[in-house]
Amino acid sequence: RRERELLARLQGADRVRITAPAGTDVTLTVTGRTFVSDLRATPEYGVNLPCGEVYCAPVEDGADGIVVADGPIGTDGSPPAPVRIGVQRGRVTHVVCEDETWQARIRALMDADATSDVICELGIGLNPAARLVGRMLEDEKALRTCHVAFGSNEGMPGGRNRSTMHMDYLVHRPTITAVHPGGREVAVLADGDLVEA
Numbered sequence: 001r002r003e004r005e006l007l008a009r010l011q012g013a014d015r016v017r018i019t020a021p022a023g024t025d026v027t028l029t030v031t032g033r034t035f036v037s038d039l040r041a042t043p044e045y046g047v048n049l050p051c052g053e054v055y056c057a058p059v060e061d062g063a064d065g066i067v068v069a070d071g072p073i074g075t076d077g078s079p080p081a082p083v084r085i086g087v088q089r090g091r092v093t094h095v096v097c098e099d100e101t102w103q104a105r106i107r108a109l110m111d112a113d114a115t116s117d118v119i120c121e122l123g124i125g126l127n128p129a130a131r132l133v134g135r136m137l138e139d140e141k142a143l144r145t146c147h148v149a150f151g152s153n154e155g156m157p158g159g160r161n162r163s164t165m166h167m168d169y170l171v172h173r174p175t176i177t178a179v180h181p182g183g184r185e186v187a188v189l190a191d192g193d194l195v196e197a
Contacts, residue, residue, distance in 0.1 A: 029062025
């Protein structure tokens with residue numbers, strides 16, 4: 001049910017705005033990009049386990065704002081302090097973290113190649129049984145989370161960015177609004193919860 005409702009609210013949107021208590025406030029252009037889910041594994045199409053997300057490849061030069069990762073980052077686990085990532089026209093402009101080691105680590109990931117700092121994914125967790133354990137593979141599927149990734153998205157519908165890197169950054173308790181053609185706004189999540197229709 002959550003998958004169907006999320007897809008119905010997101011399909012055909014031009015933009016998606018994400019805000020969150022830790023400071024995330026970013027708008028992603030998704031015009032012409034298809035939202036899909038990972039709930040139907042087949043022999044031809046495998047998925048990570050646990051499954052439980054709706055995701056898309058945003059337009060690569062259409063993201064502006066701030067992403068504050070206050071959960072796991074890729075396979076590195078959770079940082080000791082939130083990581084603030086500035087994004088303009090789809091590319092990272094700056095990375096700030098109170099922990100200098102983590103700040104340097106994230107900056108190095110963004111500099112891995114010429115396109116590793118390009119926005120490449122928006123994912124929304126919808127699995128009620130997934131736990132928050134501090135590891136991306138499970139946390140990104142949990143209810144009341146979303147994640148934004150930078151780097152490669154060629155394996156996603158419409159994705160055009162080629163990179164050696166794909167790194168996810170988790171955001172807790174997102175509020176998400178989809179803006180459809182003509183400016184019609186559709187509430188998707190409020191403080192991490194699906195907005196009841």
